[in-house]
Amino acid sequence: MSQTNDAPHEHRGFVPTRRLEALADGVFAIAATLLILDVTVNGAPLSDELVRIWPSYAAYFFTFLSIGIAWINHGTVISLVDRTDRTFLLLNLFLLAFVGFIPFPTRLLAVHLFDADAQAAVLAYGITLFCASLFFNAIWFYGVLRRGLLARDADAHLVEGISRSYMPGPLLFGSAVIVALFLPLVSAAMFAGIILFYLVEATVFSR
Amino acid sequence: MSQTNDAPHEHRGFVPTRRLEALADGVFAIAATLLILDVTVNGAPLSDELVRIWPSYAAYFFTFLSIGIAWINHGTVISLVDRTDRTFLLLNLFLLAFVGFIPFPTRLLAVHLFDADAQAAVLAYGITLFCASLFFNAIWFYGVLRRGLLARDADAHLVEGISRSYMPGPLLFGSAVIVALFLPLVSAAMFAGIILFYLVEATVFSR
Amino acid sequence: MSQTNDAPHEHRGFVPTRRLEALADGVFAIAATLLILDVTVNGAPLSDELVRIWPSYAAYFFTFLSIGIAWINHGTVISLVDRTDRTFLLLNLFLLAFVGFIPFPTRLLAVHLFDADAQAAVLAYGITLFCASLFFNAIWFYGVLRRGLLARDADAHLVEGISRSYMPGPLLFGSAVIVALFLPLVSAAMFAGIILFYLVEATVFSR
Amino acid sequence: MSQTNDAPHEHRGFVPTRRLEALADGVFAIAATLLILDVTVNGAPLSDELVRIWPSYAAYFFTFLSIGIAWINHGTVISLVDRTDRTFLLLNLFLLAFVGFIPFPTRLLAVHLFDADAQAAVLAYGITLFCASLFFNAIWFYGVLRRGLLARDADAHLVEGISRSYMPGPLLFGSAVIVALFLPLVSAAMFAGIILFYLVEATVFSR
Numbered sequence: 008m009s010q011t012n013d014a015p016h017e018h019r020g021f022v023p024t025r026r027l028e029a030l031a032d033g034v035f036a037i038a039a040t041l042l043i044l045d046v047t048v049n050g051a052p053l054s055d056e057l058v059r060i061w062p063s064y065a066a067y068f069f070t071f072l073s074i075g076i077a078w079i080n081h082g083t084v085i086s087l088v089d090r091t092d093r094t095f096l097l098l099n100l101f102l103l104a105f106v107g108f109i110p111f112p113t114r115l116l117a118v119h120l121f122d123a124d125a126q127a128a129v130l131a132y133g134i135t136l137f138c139a140s141l142f143f144n145a146i147w148f149y150g151v152l153r154r155g156l157l158a159r160d161a162d163a164h165l166v167e168g169i170s171r172s173y174m175p176g177p178l179l180f181g182s183a184v185i186v187a188l189f190l191p192l193v194s195a196a197m198f199a200g201i202i203l204f205y206l207v208e209a210t211v212f213s214r
Numbered sequence: 215m216s217q218t219n220d221a222p223h224e225h226r227g228f229v230p231t232r233r234l235e236a237l238a239d240g241v242f243a244i245a246a247t248l249l250i251l252d253v254t255v256n257g258a259p260l261s262d263e264l265v266r267i268w269p270s271y272a273a274y275f276f277t278f279l280s281i282g283i284a285w286i287n288h289g290t291v292i293s294l295v296d297r298t299d300r301t302f303l304l305l306n307l308f309l310l311a312f313v314g315f316i317p318f319p320t321r322l323l324a325v326h327l328f329d330a331d332a333q334a335a336v337l338a339y340g341i342t343l344f345c346a347s348l349f350f351n352a353i354w355f356y357g358v359l360r361r362g363l364l365a366r367d368a369d370a371h372l373v374e375g376i377s378r379s380y381m382p383g384p385l386l387f388g389s390a391v392i393v394a395l396f397l398p399l400v401s402a403a404m405f406a407g408i409i410l411f412y413l414v415e416a417t418v419f420s421r
Numbered sequence: 422m423s424q425t426n427d428a429p430h431e432h433r434g435f436v437p438t439r440r441l442e443a444l445a446d447g448v449f450a451i452a453a454t455l456l457i458l459d460v461t462v463n464g465a466p467l468s469d470e471l472v473r474i475w476p477s478y479a480a481y482f483f484t485f486l487s488i489g490i491a492w493i494n495h496g497t498v499i500s501l502v503d504r505t506d507r508t509f510l511l512l513n514l515f516l517l518a519f520v521g522f523i524p525f526p527t528r529l530l531a532v533h534l535f536d537a538d539a540q541a542a543v544l545a546y547g548i549t550l551f552c553a554s555l556f557f558n559a560i561w562f563y564g565v566l567r568r569g570l571l572a573r574d575a576d577a578h579l580v581e582g583i584s585r586s587y588m589p590g591p592l593l594f595g596s597a598v599i600v601a602l603f604l605p606l607v608s609a610a611m612f613a614g615i616i617l618f619y620l621v622e623a624t625v626f627s628r
Numbered sequence: 629m630s631q632t633n634d635a636p637h638e639h640r641g642f643v644p645t646r647r648l649e650a651l652a653d654g655v656f657a658i659a660a661t662l663l664i665l666d667v668t669v670n671g672a673p674l675s676d677e678l679v680r681i682w683p684s685y686a687a688y689f690f691t692f693l694s695i696g697i698a699w700i701n702h703g704t705v706i707s708l709v710d711r712t713d714r715t716f717l718l719l720n721l722f723l724l725a726f727v728g729f730i731p732f733p734t735r736l737l738a739v740h741l742f743d744a745d746a747q748a749a750v751l752a753y754g755i756t757l758f759c760a761s762l763f764f765n766a767i768w769f770y771g772v773l774r775r776g777l778l779a780r781d782a783d784a785h786l787v788e789g790i791s792r793s794y795m796p797g798p799l800l801f802g803s804a805v806i807v808a809l810f811l812p813l814v815s816a817a818m819f820a821g822i823i824l825f826y827l828v829e830a831t832v833f834s835r
Contacts, residue, residue, distance in 0.1 A: 020786040022703030026649055028233055030699060033657025036240025040314040041664065043248065053322065053331035057338055068311055075307035078237060079300060082229030093700060097827075100696035104689055107661040115674065124674035131678055165227040206304075235440055240654075243447025247521040250455065260529065260538035264545055275518055282514035285444060286507060289436030372434040413511075442647055450654025454728040457662065467736065467745035471752055482725055489721035492651060493714060496643030579641040620718075 024091055027099060031081055034103045039074040042067045042110045066117030070110055076205055077106055080143065080173075087166065088150045089158035098149060102142035108135050116195070126191040133184040133198060140176035147173050172208060231298055234306060238288060241310045246281040249274045249317045273324030277317050283412055284313055287350065287380075294373065295357045296365035305356060309349035315342055323402070333398040340391040340405060347383035354380050379415060438505055441513060445495055448517045453488040456481045456524045480531030484524050490619055491520055494557065494587075501580065502564045503572035512563060516556035522549050530609070540605040547598040547612060554590035561587050586622060645712055648720060652702055655724045660695040663688040663731045687738030691731050697826055698727055701764065701794075708787065709771045710779035719770060723763035729756050737816070747812040754805040754819060761797035768794050793829060797822075 046063045048056040081102075088095075112132035119128040150156045151166060179201050187194035253270045255263040288309075295302075319339035326335040357363045358373060386408050394401035460477045462470040495516075502509075526546035533542040564570045565580060593615050601608035667684045669677040702723075709716075733753035740749040771777045772787060800822050808815035 020704060020708055020783060020790075022700055023707055026653060026699075026703045029236060029650060029653040030657055032233060032236040033240055033654055034661050036237055036244060037657060037661045038664075039310070040241050040244045040248070041661070043245075043314055043318055044251070044665070046315075046318045048322070051331070052334070053326060054334035057334055067315065071311040071314065072307060075304070075310075078233075078307075079229055079303055082233045083227055086230060087227055096700055097696070100693060100699075103660070103696075104692040107664055107692065108667075108688065111664055111667045115669070119674060124672070127673070127675035127678055162227060169227075236443060239440060239443040240447055243444055243451060246517075247448055247451045247455075250452075250521055250525055251458070253522075253525045255529070258538070259541070260533060261541035264541055274522065278518040278521065279514060282511070282517075285440075285514075286436055286510055289440045290434060293437060294434055369434060376434075443650060446647060446650040447654055450651055450658060453724070454655050454658045454662070457659075457728055457732055458665070460729075460732045462736070465745070466748070467740060468748035471748055481729065485725040485728065486721060489718070489724075492647075492721075493643055493717055496647045497641055500644060501641050576641060583641075 022091065022093075022096055024085065024088075027091060027096060028082075028085060031085075031099065031103060032078075034107050035074055035078045035081075038107045038110055039071045039078075042070050042114065045114055062117040062120075063114075066113050069117075070113045072206070073113070073202055074106060074109060076202065077139065077143075080205075083169065084143075084147055084150070087158055087161045087169075088156050089161075090156040092156070095146065095149060095156060098142060098146045102139060102146060105135060105139040105142060109139070111135075120192075120195060125195075126187060129187040129191040129194050129198075130184065133180060133187055133194065136198065137177060137180040137184055140173075140180050144173050144177060172205075229298065229300075229303055231292065231295075234298060234303060235289075235292060238292075238306065238310060239285075241314050242281055242285045242288075245314045245317055246278045246285075249277050249321065252321055269324040269327075270321075273320050276324075277320045279413070280320070280409055281313060281316060283409070284346065284350075287412075290376065291350075291354055291357065294365055294368045294376075295363050296368075297363045299363070302353065302356060302363060305349060305353045309346060309353060312342060312346040312349060316346070318342075327399075327402060332402075333394060336394040336398045336401050336405075337391065340387060340394055340401065343405065344384060344387040344391055347380075347387050351380050351384060379412075436505065436507075436510055438499065438502075441505060441510060442496075442499060445499075445513065445517060446492075448521050449488055449492045449495070452521045452524055453485045453492075456484050456528065459528055476531040476534075477528075480527050483531075484527045486620070487527070487616055488520060488523060490616065491553065491557075494619075497583065498557075498561055498564070501572055501575045501583075502570050503575075504570045506570070509560065509563060509570060512556060512560045516553060516560060519549060519553040519556060523553070525549075534606075534609060539609075540601060543601040543605040543608050543612075544598065547594060547601055547608065550612065551591060551594040551598055554587075554594050558587050558591060586619075643712065643714075643717055645706065645709075648712060648717060649703075649706060652706075652720065652724060653699075655728050656695055656699045656702070659728045659731055660692045660699075663691050663735065666735055683738040683741075684735075687734050690738075691734045693827070694734070694823055695727060695730060697823065698760065698764075701826075704790065705764075705768055705771070708779055708782045708790075709777050710782075711777040713777065716767065716770060716777060719763060719767045723760060723767060726756060726760040726763060730760070732756075741813075741816060746816075747808060750808040750812045750815050750819075751805065754801060754808055754815065757819065758798060758801040758805055761794075761801050765794050765798060793826075 042063075046060065046067055048060060050056045050059070112128065112135050115124075115128040116132045119125055147169065151170065157166065180198070183194050183197040183201065186197060249270075253267065253274055255267060257263045257266070319335065319342050322331075322335040323339045326332055354376065358377065364373065387405075390401050390404040390408065393404060456477075460474065460481055462474060464470045464473070526542065526549050529538075529542040530546045533539055561583065565584065571580065594612070597608050597611035597615065600611060663684075667681065667688055669681060671677045671680070733749065733756050736745075736749040737753045740746055768790065772791065778787065801819075804815050804818040804822065807818060
């Protein structure tokens with residue numbers, strides 16, 4: 008006696024889309040929540056400590072929201088993709104690796120934004136986001152253009168809109184990385200602006 | 215050859231509800247379990263240490279149950295909501311960010327409840343719960359009132375009951391925060407009372 | 422435009438069973454994997470260190486398998502239960518809190534089994550397993566006897582078999598706890614025996 | 629009033645396949661993401677530190693991709709298996725325990741590859757991968773040969789192809805372990821080669 012597999016498997020021998028979603032949701036949830044481990048106090052009195060460590064709160068919430076926006080975009084893309092193949096899965100693994108990496112440079116940025124190490128911190132942060140946006144584009148355009156993984160009933164206007172909104176990502180993040188070589192604080196403001204743009208765009212887009 | 219997406223997608227291009235549930239369950243599970251990392255011993259003999267560190271057990275179990283009750287409430291709300299949009303997803307991200315934050319002030323409360331830092335600890339704890347209850351209300355009333363995301367077959371009595379039970383949340387938690395400015399221990403008792411109320415209410419409610 | 426909820430909701434306003442499963446799978450996965458953080462080396466040469474820290478390997482694998490067996494039992498019970506209510510959810514939260522606690526005393530046991538602190542470590546371990554087995558029984562018998570949550574097509578022999586195999590759990594673990602007050606190593610052997618029994622029983626049971 | 633279980637249960641009393649997938653996806657996600665905790669800086673200036681710690685980046689990304697490939701293979705196998713029994717679940721638990729163990733020796737390898745401890749690090753890494761590949765084979769051949777868990781509509785060519793590609797795994801990893809006893813760096817290159825082979829094979833295989 009044994010348990011029959013519940014879900015229908017149209018194409019046996021391939022990783023189902025729902026497992027890609029499950030792995031991605033796991034990595035997103037861990038990456039978003041992990042920075043709470045860096046929110047710690049080790050001085051006295053507690054009231055002063057709780058004020059002094061505000062950059063760790065900022066890093067936690069900023070990471071949570073950045074990763075949350077990436078999660079919304081990932082959910083949108085996967086909902087439009089009807090099929091996966093192993094190249095698509097590998098591109099997703101690269102994207103998830105960079106998403107899981109985000110907590111590290113965000114923490115650096117929170118600690119060093121206003122000291123002598125600002126440039127190194129902004130560069131570390133920017134390069135991570137640049138790579139993530141590269142793989143976001145790779146996933147999307149591989150799905151749309153190269154392999155015909157896109158669902159047949161996907162709305163053409165929506166697909167075009169996503170293409171238009173994702174394509175400038177690497178360019179925008181890349182420009183901010185180059186600016187960081189000369190003006191770290193201006194670069195940091197550019198990153199905040201780009202993320203804010205995607206946040207507003209993600210919200211307005213659905214109306 | 216490739217894998218066809220298993221689940222039907224009525225509205226392609228939007229994050230499916232099941233992914234919101236998956237991300238939320240991941241964050242709830244991590245936030246609830248993470249405090250076990252703070253349960254550590256570093257003295258001798260072990261028997262004395264195991265008694266001495268009882269506040270870390272209390273913090274672990276209290277956090278686990280608080281987050282568990284939030285999880286039950288979140289599950290109830292999402293089960294009544296039939297559609298999501300990106301504003302709804304963003305409100306959920308804010309709620310989850312505060313849920314993931316709960317372990318930090320709970321740990322402070324466990325360590326400092328009876329020393330000179332009690333007030334700062336109670337305030338940190340209370341403000342976190344206050345913000346979480348604010349976003350719980352935002353999610354619920356946005357879903358019910360503003361965007362018509364509520365399922366058509368949702369029971370009107372149930373919806374009204376949830377509205378009545380959620381609305382006082384921010385008021386109750388907010389009052390306890392204000393009391394903490396003058397009487398930290400009374401405020402801590404108020405928080406325990408409010409959580410106990412939601413615990414009992416959640417249990418009795420389903421009969 | 423928005424996303425319609427994919428899954429049918431027969432009883433809106435209640436936490437779906439699949440979310441209980443998702444939260445449980447998250448807690449089980451985290452609790453099982455977390456002990457890898459305790460597998461660390463901090464001496465030289467590495468080859469000696471890797472031998473010296475064998476108790477941390479033992480703790481990791483023993484915890485992984487113990488929690489895995491609990492996960493198999495939990496999956497079996499939930500697959501037989503057709504409905505949930507909030508008391509059932511709360512009993513599950515208590516069980517999950519003790520499952521998430523298991524890594525802590527297992528680590529103590531691995532480090533102190535053969536030194537002067539053996540008794541305290543065995544007691545911490547045993548009380549945790551005793552409480553977990555109590556809530557396992559509470560979940561099962563609440564589901565079967567008190568609230569009629571059991572599926573109508575659940576096989577009567579299977580239900581009886583599970584009742585017979587779960588009921589002695591608290592008694593067995595409780596006896597081993599009492600033995601630990603006098604003979605810690607005998608008690609440790611009893612715990613190993615009980616877990617081995619459930620491991621073999623879980624495997625043989627399905628044939 | 630209560631919530632009816634959403635999913636059909638063809639064989640009540642057994643752990644559903646989707647819960648095995650959920651536990652596995654949780655363990656894979658945690659194991660892949662956990663190494664980000666080891667990416668830390670503790671010196672100045674930051675720019676030098678960020679260059680100096682490159683082995684921790686390498687360990688993170690290499691672990692993420694290795695575990696990701698294991699995840700793709702696991703997803704492929706489970707998609708072909710139609711039924712599970714408890715022996716199958718236990719074999720999966722052993723595999724997941726070794727997957728969750730991978731971050732530890734990978735970290736050792738990243739730190740010690742070019743110092744006097746290279747041999748110990750390569751051996752720790754290799755034995756872990758050898759055990760994981762053993763249990764991968766055990767899962768696959770138990771599913772295919774011993775218990776008839778394989779789906780009836782599984783493509784015979786595909787099944788044969790997987791058998792052919794998995795079988796040499798333990799032999800390849802085992803040979804590299806033996807080589808590590810004499811030539812650690814050659815052994816490390818062999819491990820990299822085997823993983824690269826499975827990476828390319830996984831990608832090409834799906835065309």
